[in-house]
Amino acid sequence: MTTDFQATKDKFHLPAGMIYLDGNSLGPLPKAAAARVNQTVANEWGDMLITSWNKAGWMAQPTALADRVGALIGAEPGHTVLGDTLSIKVYQALAAAIDLTPMRKVILSDTGNFPTDLYMAEGLIKSLDRGHQLKTVAPDDIIDALDDTVGVLMLTQVDYRTGRMHDMQALTKAAHAKGIITIWDLAHSAGAIPVNLQGCNADFAIGCTYKYLNGGPGAPAFIYVAPKHINSTQPALSGWLGHAAPFAFDMTYAPGTGIERMRVGTPPVLQMAALDAAMDVWDAVDMQDVRDQCFAFSEILISEITTRCPDLQLASPRDGALRGSQVSFSHPEGYAIVQALIAQGVVGDFRAPNIIRFGITPLYLTQSDITRAADILCDIMANRTWDQPQFKVKSAVT
Numbered sequence: 001m002t003t004d005f006q007a008t009k010d011k012f013h014l015p016a017g018m019i020y021l022d023g024n025s026l027g028p029l030p031k032a033a034a035a036r037v038n039q040t041v042a043n044e045w046g047d048m049l050i051t052s053w054n055k056a057g058w059m060a061q062p063t064a065l066a067d068r069v070g071a072l073i074g075a076e077p078g079h080t081v082l083g084d085t086l087s088i089k090v091y092q093a094l095a096a097a098i099d100l101t102p103m104r105k106v107i108l109s110d111t112g113n114f115p116t117d118l119y120m121a122e123g124l125i126k127s128l129d130r131g132h133q134l135k136t137v138a139p140d141d142i143i144d145a146l147d148d149t150v151g152v153l154m155l156t157q158v159d160y161r162t163g164r165m166h167d168m169q170a171l172t173k174a175a176h177a178k179g180i181i182t183i184w185d186l187a188h189s190a191g192a193i194p195v196n197l198q199g200c201n202a203d204f205a206i207g208c209t210y211k212y213l214n215g216g217p218g219a220p221a222f223i224y225v226a227p228k229h230i231n232s233t234q235p236a237l238s239g240w241l242g243h244a245a246p247f248a249f250d251m252t253y254a255p256g257t258g259i260e261r262m263r264v265g266t267p268p269v270l271q272m273a274a275l276d277a278a279m280d281v282w283d284a285v286d287m288q289d290v291r292d293q294c295f296a297f298s299e300i301l302i303s304e305i306t307t308r309c310p311d312l313q314l315a316s317p318r319d320g321a322l323r324g325s326q327v328s329f330s331h332p333e334g335y336a337i338v339q340a341l342i343a344q345g346v347v348g349d350f351r352a353p354n355i356i357r358f359g360i361t362p363l364y365l366t367q368s369d370i371t372r373a374a375d376i377l378c379d380i381m382a383n384r385t386w387d388q389p390q391f392k393v394k395s396a397v398t
């Protein structure tokens with residue numbers, strides 16, 4: 001397949017004059033999403049009311065739509081389900097993985113992981129109170145830290161700050177050789193880079209759908225459990241919709257069939273309507289084309305900035321093969337620089353302490369967007385435009 005990026009760009013609403021380099025944090029609005037949500041509100045919620053659970057397919061949506069996400073990450077059909085937020089899915093996956101290696105007490109992660117993943121692990125360890133320990137090492141030291149005390153290796157494939165990418169296949173293989181179960185957080189991978197869960201022999205994977213997949217703010221997370229593990233997975237969050245027979249209203253829990261058991265409670269129907277519209281865009285996209293285009297754009301941005309703005313340090317790996325789909329620079333005044341950029345219509349974001357991030361998302365970006373963004377950034381740096389009080393006021397969300 002050859003992806004028609006002009007056609008995909010036409011499917012998004014982007015405010016006039018804005019260059020949106022923040023699709024790694026919140027993807028833009030697919031034009032069809034508003035009508036799709038409206039239809040769900042008016043025709044289904046409004047007119048069909050409770051019958052929509054059956055007649056409009058609301059109850060089947062968390063698995064049906066999840067399979068469309070699964071197709072982008074190399075999951076077997078029927079092994080991915082949507083619901084809740086990614087933080088919740090971290091907890092579910094970790095609780096399940098811990099039980100597959102009951103004699104081992106170390107959960108290994110890295111210092112580049114997104115904090116909520118580590119926080120959820122801490123919380124789970126505390127409530128289990130079975131002597132588990134969360135160990136974090138530098139991303140490059142993971143291989144050396146795989147030993148027979150480690151039960152679970154829990155990593156985010158692409159670092160949210162620097163875009164550094166782990167070799168999922170090699171690390172999964174190395175982990176398995178030591179009897180370790182793997183959990184891959186694909187928050188910055190799904191819709192960003194080609195992922196092949198089956199090819200990597202991955203055990204568990206989780207991710208969100210509001211970043212690269214463009215499902216909208218609050219869109220549900222996904223969880224994948226490999227076929228070899230699903231029947232021995234005991235859900236820690238044993239909610240009624242993960243029960244074998246939710247409408248039998250039994251007094252005791254029995255896990256549902258296959259991936260259904262990873263459901264918890266009522267699915268977010270309106271959010272799934274928006275995600276459904278976003279997934280329609282992905283149907284005509286080949287992830288390798290996205291990867292190639294992202295690589296080309298990233299190289300342009302990096303070479304422009306590193307040659308013209310010597311004050312900005314590249315924080316991402318220089319080798320594109322080691323990067324996900326974002327390019328980051330560091331600067332002590334990173335926050336103010338990002339605010340000055342936003343004031344000129346270039347939307348990136350800032351991550352403490354000093355990272356300026358740009359998501360390179362070919363579905364709606366063009367090469368001229370990239371060169372224009374580089375021009376504006378270099379102009380801001382050369383003129384110290386960022387050095388004004390209004391750019392230094394911190395908002396709650398950076």
Ligand SMILES: *Cc1c(COP(=O)(O)O)cnc(C)c1O
Pocket residue numbers: 085086087088113114116117156160185187188208221
């Ligand atoms: C974005 C992100 C999250 C966010 O979790 P939510 O529960 O959806 O807020 C978690 N983990 C990683 C690695 C992320 O990049």
